[in-house]
Amino acid sequence: DVKVTQSSRYLVKRTGEKVFLECVQDMDHENMFWYRQDPGLGLRLIYFSYDVKMKEKGDIPEGYSVSREKKERFSLILESASTNQTSMYLCASSELAGLSGANVLTFGAGSRLTVL
Amino acid sequence: GENVEQHPSTLSVQEGDSAVIKCTYSDSASNYFPWYKQELGKRPQLIIDIRSNVGEKKDQRIAVTLNKTAKHFSLHITETQPEDSAVYFCAARANRLAFGKGNQVVVIP
Numbered sequence: 001d002v003k004v005t006q007s008s009r010y011l012v013k014r015t016g017e018k019v020f021l022e023c024v025q026d027m028d029h030e031n032m033f034w035y036r037q038d039p040g041l042g043l044r045l046i047y048f049s050y051d052v053k054m055k056e057k058g059d060i061p062e063g064y065s066v067s068r069e070k071k072e073r074f075s076l077i078l079e080s081a082s083t084n085q086t087s088m089y090l091c092a093s094s095e096l097a098g099l100s101g102a103n104v105l106t107f108g109a110g111s112r113l114t115v116l
Numbered sequence: 117g118e119n120v121e122q123h124p125s126t127l128s129v130q131e132g133d134s135a136v137i138k139c140t141y142s143d144s145a146s147n148y149f150p151w152y153k154q155e156l157g158k159r160p161q162l163i164i165d166i167r168s169n170v171g172e173k174k175d176q177r178i179a180v181t182l183n184k185t186a187k188h189f190s191l192h193i194t195e196t197q198p199e200d201s202a203v204y205f206c207a208a209r210a211n212r213l214a215f216g217k218g219n220q221v222v223v224i225p
Contacts, residue, residue: 040125042217043160043205059117059214090159103213104150107159 003027004108006091012114019078021111023091030095031103032074034058034066037088037110046089049074081115088112118143120208122216130224135193137219139206142187146208149182149189154218155202163204164191196223 007022025032033048045058047066055066063085067075074093078085089111094103119142129135141149150165166173166180166189173180182189189208193200201223207215 040217043215045212045214048212058212103148103209104162104165105152105160105213107161109159 004091004093004106006089006108006111008111009109010112010114012116013081014116015082017081017115019081019113019115021076021078021089021091021113023074023076023108024072025074025091025093025106026072027093027095027106028071029093029106030071031093032068033092033094033105034064034074034076035090035092036060037090043090046076078113081113083115086113086115118146118208118210118212118214120206120214120216122204122206122219124219125217126220126222128222128224129196131196131198133196135191135196135200135221135223137191137204137206137221138188139190139208139216140186140188141208141214143208143210144184144187145210146187148209148213149180150207150213151178151180151191152205152207152215153202154205160205193221196221198223198225 004025031050034046035043044060049055049068065077091108092105122139147168152160153163154160177194179192203218205218207213
């Protein structure tokens with residue numbers, strides 16, 4: 001019954017490495033999101049996309065990029081990982097195009113990234 | 117952009133008692149207010165939401181109230197049970213969804 005799948009649950013990378021976090025949804029949702037979750041800071045939006053090839057910066061895009069080549073897949077890329085990017089990364093999707101109306105987010109299980 | 121604040125950050129209640137979590141928001145254009153529950157080690161899941169044209173919404177033991185004038189909304193959980201122990205996130209959306217930092221609710225058996 002898994003609808004949003006994040007390919008890696010746990011990753012350990014070294015400073016400076018390039019990191020790919022993959023997310024796939026099977027609900028044919030237009031919108032996809034990448035959040036970062038840190039204790040005491042809640043859920044912070046990194047990037048989102050409301051269509052294939054489209055991407056928009058969220059609140060904390062610095063140090064990240066994204067790719068959405070297919071509707072079902074949204075990838076988060078850390079070009080050069082740093083220790084302050086150690087965090088839990090949550091992917092989510094929602095069905096409404098754009099950000100108007102109620103958009104119920106379905107989250108993935110999360111990818112916990114540790115950068116050494 | 118929208119700024120959402122939640123308080124208290126941690127709430128402990130005796131099983132069977134009620135729990136109330138309050139959130140305030142800054143953007144008067146916000147029109148949608150969901151609440152997400154995240155149990156330990158699990159993903160956040162929507163439990164209830166309310167739109168700005170409604171003042172209150174109830175679903176079994178949970179309810180959400182909205183005061184647009186004061187720009188705050190609250191989650192009410194009645195007859196709390198151990199499975200209500202979780203982190204609860206409120207959110208508000210004007211042009212995009214902004215989450216609060218979360219409340220840890222602990223239900224003491």
